[in-house]
Amino acid sequence: MSSRRGYTLIELLVAIMITAIISAAGFEFYIKMHNQALTQEEISNMQQASTACLQELVKTTRKAGYMIGNHVPYVINGDSIYVFFRETQAVDTVLYYLEDYCDGELSGNVSYPDAQRPRKLMRKINGETPCIFSDNINDITINAPSATSITIHLVAQTMTPDEDYPHNGGFRYYPSSELIVLRNLKL
Known part of the structure; x- marks a missing residue:
């Protein structure tokens, strides 16, 4: 009786196929985890930027009317606000307003619906x-x-769409709002 040594061609092909399946599953898992980490980073950046922006708006808006006499403390015009107070000049003016990006300013590989x-x-x-x-x-x-309060409602969004998120074309939104009580008004 003679014993064969080595592997047959079929055994070798089966081993290669099993190795390829396990490698593909591991690679797919890695890609999914990597994409989730990138998505979570986008969401965190959006939330932090929204919170910081809103807090700075609140800080500036709360100064409205500070030591400016009979000058109006603020002017709201649609999505913009003028805030008037005295800090460095007779009347300091801060204007916040929304502006569209120019085409060259946005990420080149992302197309945005209107x-x-x-x-x-x-x-x-x-x-x-x-x-x-x-x-x-x-x-x-x-x-x-009211005459002594302002509400600001801000909606931030992620810069790139998430292909695994089916809503809003893949873009995620973070709404936040704040009620500001103006303390420097003489009413």
């Missing part, structure tokens, strides 16, 4: 050149429910 096209929140202080205050803002609504 409803999901982000805008930038701009800030202009005392007639200086406006600067970008916050990126990726979808909407801002500013209201004055």
Whole structure:
């Protein structure tokens, strides 16, 4: 009786196929985990930017009317707000407003439908050149429910769509709002 040594061609092909299946499953798992990490980073950036932006808006808006005499403390015009107070000049003026991105400013590999096209929140202080205050803002609504309070509702969005998220074309939104009580008004 003679014993055969080695593997047959079929055994070798089966071993290669099993190895390929296990490797493909591991690679797919790695890609999914990597994409989830990138998505979570986008969501965290969106939430942090929204919170920081809103808190800075609150801080500036709360100064409205500080030591300016009979000058109006603020002017709301749609999605923009002028805030007047005295800090460095007789009347300091801070303007916040939404502005559309130019085509070259947005990420080149992402196409945005009109409803999901982000805008930038701009800030202009005392007639200086406006600067970008916050990126990726979808909407801002500013209201004055009473003479001594202002509500700001801000909606931020992710910069790139998530292919695994079926809603809103893959873009995620983070709404936040704040009620600001103006303390410097003499009413």
